Amino acid sequence: MSGVAQQDPLRVLVVAENASKRAGGEAFLPVQWFRRYLERGVDARLLAHDRYADELRELFPEHADRLHFVADAGIGGAFAHRYRTSRLSPPLRRLLYRPPSRVLFLRRLRRAARALVAEHRVQVVHECNPVSPREPGGLWGLGAPLVVGPLNGAIEPMPGFDAVQARVQGPLKRAAMRVAPLLHRVLPGKRRATLVLAANERTRRALPAVRGEVEVFCENGVDLKLWQPEAIREPDAERPIRFAFLGRLVRWKSVDVLFRAMELLAERGIEAELDVYGRGTDEDRLAAAAASSPAADRLHLHGFVRQEDAAETMRGADAFCLPSVQECGGAVVLEAMALGLPVVVTDWGGPAEYVTGAEGFKVGGGSSEELARGFADAMGALATDAGLRRRAGEAGLRRAAEEAFDWDRRADWMIARLRRVVAAGGS
Structure with missing residues (x-):
């Protein structure tokens, strides 16, 4: 067990809209953090969308009491009917109809996080995804300091490959970027966070004005227990x-x-x-x-x-x-x-x-x-x-195997940062 865990147990709430090993990508990140927090003696809990409830209970059968879920805040009636039957392109339809439903879900997520912080005397909240720096943050005023990230995004196509994006995405993306500053005011979670971790300078530049500290730390890592090499094969002239x-x-x-x-x-x-x-x-x-x-x-x-x-x-x-x-x-x-x-x-x-x-x-x-x-x-x-x-x-x-990528060393690094945030106080 890491030396980080020899201190009094740290009480952490991991929050993620998407938390799934099967889905992979950014949804796998909170699963990685939660597992490693538990392995290091951290008093950790996980709050996620309830679409992942069955899978997470299978992944963590001995910690089912530490798993918490929020149901989708679907908008019914005429609004839902218009979404399903709209003739607009899927990207434009998502741009127009997704935000109201998402705002309602984030309200539920925030309410659930605040309740868990109070009930379990959580010392720090770690929000893992969405990882886009331009996504507004739905968590603030939780009664415990908030650490967000690592975030990663704001990537443009490689020069010469703009046509890879569908034509409609250009104006939609520009519209979304114009709306983003307003959304960050309505949902100021990232702006009010105590610590925001950005994977690189590109992501840091895309963040809204953050009141707290911003630090660069890689988003992705690798589980060296799982991804272990066999002996590097000698090239075989008889085999392509x-x-x-x-x-x-x-x-x-x-x-x-x-x-x-x-x-x-x-x-x-x-x-x-x-x-x-x-x-x-x-x-x-x-x-x-x-x-x-x-x-x-x-x-x-x-x-x-x-x-x-x-x-x-x-x-x-x-x-x-x-x-x-x-x-x-x-x-x-x-x-x-x-x-x-x-x-x-x-x-x-x-x-x-x-x-x-x-x-x-x-x-x-x-x-x-x-x-x-x-x-x-x-x-x-x-x-x-x-x-x-x-x-x-x-x-x-x-x-x-470097510290920035090895999941075990990343977990030790992150726990040290969380303890530092707790020691500094504030919420």
């Missing part, structure tokens, strides 16, 4: 190198860039295979593109992989590729490095912050073709240079 992609199949992940890179490798006579794991809104288009590709026999789409099977699945790869052009975070990059896999990522957003270059390659480009050629060059180098592959894998192991 296997590259892997694991993630949602959405347009801005740019998986088709990897298809084109594989075509280029084939033209160069380099034997390689690509395994794509995941599902998403771009799945059908990508399946058709793979089937019609000149490198179709090298492209393998496997569908959804459960969270608990992801590490074992990835161990079958020799290297990992992530060509996302609008990725705030990219925890899967850290997970790949923790397995000792060399990585090839776009030189943009979260992945570019995690990868220094020693762990593989950061690839730039102002068009899909240019990016694909950069990926092909990097993938080809890994395929043909055994020493490079080994050095990159070993560098990735060291990088993933």
Whole structure:
């Protein structure tokens, strides 16, 4: 047990609208924090949306009394009917109809948090998500200091890839950004927080005027107990190198860039295979593109992989590729490095912050073709240079084990910050 827990137990309420291992992404963050708080002797409780109640009770059967839930504050009657039957595009419909329902839910969440703080003499509240710095904060005046984050967001598309976003999202995004300052006044949780953690300077700049302290601390981490490497495989001249992609199949992940890179490798006579794991809104288009590709026999789409099977699945790869052009975070990059896999990522957003270059390659480009050629060059180098592959894998192991990324060390860091907030007083 960490030395942090040798002091009097710290009473923490973890609050998250979304808390789920199955959903992954930012919904997995509160599960990670809550589990590690409990492991370190923290008197922790978790408050989340009740859609996750069954799953969380399965994950924490011995701590069911520490799990608390808030039901959705759906708006009924004519309003709900108009939402369901509206002919507006889904993004515009969400922009117009989601805020009233969300405000009502946040009121319930705040009321429940205040009650738990009072009932259990909670010393500090840790709000884990939403992680967007532009989302208004629904928690304030709780009777205990509030720590928010780490937050991560405000990412623009990689230069040259603005068309990846649907045309309607441009004006909608501009409208949302104009409304954001007003919403932060109506829901001033982030502005009144005692401490806000931002994953990077980009996120810090997107925050509203925060009265409390703002500190930079990485949003994502990696569980080094789960993501453990096997011995780094020696390259086998009789076996083609296997590259892997694991993630949602959405347009801005740019998986088709990897298809084109594989075509280029084939033209160069380099034997390689690509395994794509995941599902998403771009799945059908990508399946058709793979089937019609000149490198179709090298492209393998496997569908959804459960969270608990992801590490074992990835161990079958020799290297990992992530060509996302609008990725705030990219925890899967850290997970790949923790397995000792060399990585090839776009030189943009979260992945570019995690990868220094020693762990593989950061690839730039102002068009899909240019990016694909950069990926092909990097993938080809890994395929043909055994020493490079080994050095990159070993560098990735060291990088993933740093304090900012190792979930156990992150938990110790966070508990120290929470204690500091409590010692300073205030609510």
